[in-house]
Amino acid sequence: MNFFRSADRPYFEGWYFKHQTPQRQTLALIPAFHIDGGGRPAASLQVISNDKSWWLEYPAEQLQVSRKPFQIQLGQSRFGTQGIDLHIQEKGLSLQGALRYGPFTALRSDIMGPFRFFAGMQCSHGVISMGHALGGTLELNEAPLDFYGGIGYIETDRGRSFPSKYLWTQCVWGGPERGSLMLAIATIPLPAGGFTGCICSVFYGGREYRLATYRGVKIEAWSPAAAVIRQGKYRLEAKLLCERRQALRAPVEGRMERTIHESLCAEVRYRFWRGKDLLFQHTDPNASFEYSPAG
Template identity: 75%
Template sequence: ELGYGPFTPVRKDIMGPFRLFAGMQCAHGILSMGHSLEGSLVLNGERLDFTGGTGYVETDRGRSFPSAYLWTQCAWPGPEGGSLMLAVAGVPLPLGSFTGCICAVIHRGREYRLATYRGARIEAWSPSGAVIRQGRYRLDVELLEEGGQSLRAPVEGSMERTIHESLRAKVRYRFWRGETLLFQHVDPGASFEYSDGVEGPGRDQP
């Protein structure tokens, strides 16, 4: 039995004008970048206490996950606490496609939005992380350790795809404004997921 504190949504739809694209495979949404937790659950006889933790809630709506994408999320408490979510994905169009990103960063009570529709550039993205730059701001994400678990995912409305997601990855996040490092955070309980759409060991397996 778990209880959630007040949600903290982002100011506007994280998808921005992307939500109007008729050909989008998946529409992402953020319900809460961070909220308090209270209560516990019992898993295989072991009691897991979530009291004092920080919650995060998002949504995905659509018929398919993008073929290639990266997603990561973390939230941490304290005076230097914060929360962030980054997604990079291939976006199909009627003619061709492009790679876009959406990102929300909460730091010291301020929301930063990095997104393709705001001029963000994806300087690098791979199974080991990503680098996103928008004007003076730069976000570096570096995967240090992972432990992915297999999950079913949709393909044209049917749960016929297997992806691998880690909810206990160790990830380093660094966020700059110009030459000033606003924060550096290494999280041993971050979420991280990467897919290049290629079959094989450790990759997607339809």
């Protein structure tokens, strides 16, 4: 699919592929396309490791996207429901190899709920897989990464710009009490005012718990290092304990001009209550955490 032939307004769309090894090595990839206010298209790939990030630019014609089946071709690399196949050789970055994905854990419904129908939304979020098994190996600058027995996560964003102020955290873990969660809080501008919105999905014990503004969630607190939300008898707390931030680029009216900072491998403690019962407490060194103040 060619996104660029009829562009008449700023737009971006990107996909976030996160991969974790059992040895706590993590790699995320963000293929994306963007169209500025002048209708000029471009494509990009951001690569994030435990301790470094890279930004790669591509001509727009080197990007092809299929919705069904979901597949992205960017340069010589492919991303899709079956896995990824990478052939990247740039100055300062060599990334080669292939990973295969197990079945995706999909949400029951769109995480945006009725917000997906708001034409004026600055940015819309999507979750493609809350967790899936990994197999295969990659070589990052001649260092091997073994993802056999690992776990992955995929989400997407699209719109004109990232919110001016937002918090995002994500975590997926295996073992006997496996689980996954994604939480995002952001200021949402609208033509007539705006509001602070929240979307959250928690997978635990074989079921999904959905907490969101459109379901009556209350944001009790959010800051650069923590968030607390409550919906009825459910309460989720996320607390950042340690972070290693990497600089990334984010869209402003379709242009990738904003610098944000994400901790791909942050240590975050999550606690989730149902009434007075603590359903789980999980502290993970491979959690992702990002907070961007209004600027």
